[in-house]
Amino acid sequence: NSQIGLARAIVKDAKTRKILKGVQEDLFTLGGDLASELVSANVPRISKSHVDNLEKTIDSIHGGLKPLRRFILPTGGAAGAQLQVTRAVCRRxxxxxxxxxxxxxxxxxxxxxxxxxxxxxxxxxxxANQRDKVKEEEWTHE
Structure with missing residues (x-):
């Protein structure tokens, strides 16, 4: 969640900052959800609608991106690189x-x-890299 907060501080685009703020709110829900027994009542839970909202957001962004033909290195401008770090933390x-x-x-x-x-x-x-006019670097497995 803190990595997302740092990304919000770096990202210039208001729409992206709004998306990230919503994710931060969801992560508080997820944290409470995971910390509580599944049978506990009155605990806010992550639901299918949360997942569906992420899917819709992904779809709306993905259509405006150039299709990838190869893996790209997790780098870029400050915002893009921070979002890549945040993604790595999320995968962990x-x-x-x-x-x-x-x-x-x-x-x-x-x-x-x-x-x-x-x-x-x-x-x-x-x-973020596209908006900042930072070219994606493809991985070359030499």
Missing amino acids: AERRVAALAKIEAINPEAIPYVNRLSSLLFDLARL
Whole structure:
């Protein structure tokens, strides 16, 4: 969540900052969700609608991006690079949530939410680089 806050501070685009603020709010919900027993009542939960909202946002951004033919290096301008760092932290969190799901019952929407969030962050990084006119660097496996 703090990495997303840093990204919000760096990103210039108001729409992207608004998306990131919504994600931060969702992450507080997710944190409480994961910290509470699944049977606990009156605990805000991540729901399919949260996942669907991420999907819709991804779709709206993805259409404006150039299709990838190769892997790209996680770099770019300040905003794009920070969003790539945030994505890497999100992927690590996804692995931890998946590990938690193996040892206790968790909300079944938690893993899809974090998975889709990493995809959103990737697309937002690409969008930030596009807006900042920073060329994507393709990985060359020499």
